[in-house]
Amino acid sequence: METTNYKETPNASFGAPGANFHHLQAAHCENGVTTALLHHYGITKITEPLAFGIGSGLFYVQLPFMKVNGGPAISFRTMPGLIFKRTCTALGVPVTRKKYTSHEKAMRELDERLAAGKPTACQVGVFYLTYFPKEYRFHFNAHNLIVVDKQGDHYYISDPIMEELVTMNSYELERVRFAKGAFAPRGQMYYPGDNLAEPSNEQMRLGIITGIKRNCRDMLMIPGSFGGAKGIAYTGRQIKKWKNRLGDEKARTYLAQLVRMQEEIGTGGGGFRFIYGAFLQQAHAYLPVDELLDVSQQITASGDKWRDAAIQASGIYKGRLGTQADYDNMGDRLIEISELEKKAFKELREAIKKVK
């Protein structure tokens, strides 16, 4: 359990802006925000993988008939916002989440919390996020960060993707808080209660059990052919048709989109599979069931296969590969992963049934 080797940056000198806050860098923004905020308010047992697992973050879905940026709508995780909510609920932490229509009120209430020395999380859009590289600034509105302090017109921000604190002025912060488009954040801010009690090991254990059960349900029991472990095979079968149906040019952008969803910032690699593998290992400390370690290995293997598939896909979108056989190969890889994950989660479900 001592494996919390996040990069913790004790901020410069005491009394500097944001000095009362330990910035945590994490693979995924929502896990990172959840973990860092809970740490700040008194719960140090939580780590990024634990937050992800207790929040049942792992998922797969390709929404049919829906397009994102003109490509397939694929996600490797649950809905934004759920990880924080579920993890807090499991640990008995009260959660406040607010949306605003008035920009002034949204900024004023944030300022009031900061003046009281209470770091607060915000959901923002990345398109106008000034400190992000241009290459990442699409209209993606489900990014999370923590505002930790304010000095004059400058807000000090702990963004889990960044290595250190960053700053934005009030105009810039207001603009990202009120970004428009799908999942518009509408000024959303959220925070746990103050002075939280460290959860007992029993509470952690129960949270882990609930989290795993819920994740097994999501991966195995979702009706329809496109969600959960079987959804991976659905995408696999679709890919085989992409070359003929879409033509080479479009099919390439579709594959690139799949890889971006899988590997881009926030997934920790392999479409969150590695974070989940880490979760199962850390869960073992609270719930000593050896199957957890075994399933962890299987999920890791699946993550590795996702990365292999990404290499195959890159062969196609770089133009090195491109025959129907190459697409078939790519599709078959996903169908194989689908079977692997089905098997892993079935074993996990059986193992968790046995614990009381």
Added chain:
Amino acid sequence: MLCGSLLNDYYPFHQFLLACLNKHLQMKKEEIPQDDGALGRIAREVTYVVGEDGKYETAQSSGWDVKTEALNVAWDEVERKIEAARQKVLNGTASPLLYFMEKKIMDLSILSSYTGFWKWTIKRHLKPSVFKKLPEEKLKKYAELFEVSIEELKLPFGA
């Protein structure tokens, strides 16, 4: 070209190569890709890897070519759309609005929620004839959103 056809001819061989690669893909800490990535220039990313002892640990990566390339494909697509819009504006089949919309990677619904105009209103504004008659305050709304002056909005590529 030659390389491509060779790969196709020796497809089974290529599969074999990939299979060999697989063996090494159980990634070790020192094998984490440290390629040049857009994000890598401002922050290294946290990744999860299995260490020597079989336990997960975190490490940082500056990027991975496979995904940098995927991001490039997405941006090529954006560039292609911007270029197509530029042509349409130049030959008078669309108003400059289309060019700026593509440049800001927006679509009708995003543009509509930022400006408060209905989608069908924006569709009308995309016609050069309608755009020419737009009153100052509507142009101002677009110009502010696109971060350009009204003059630039009217004549994006100079006189």
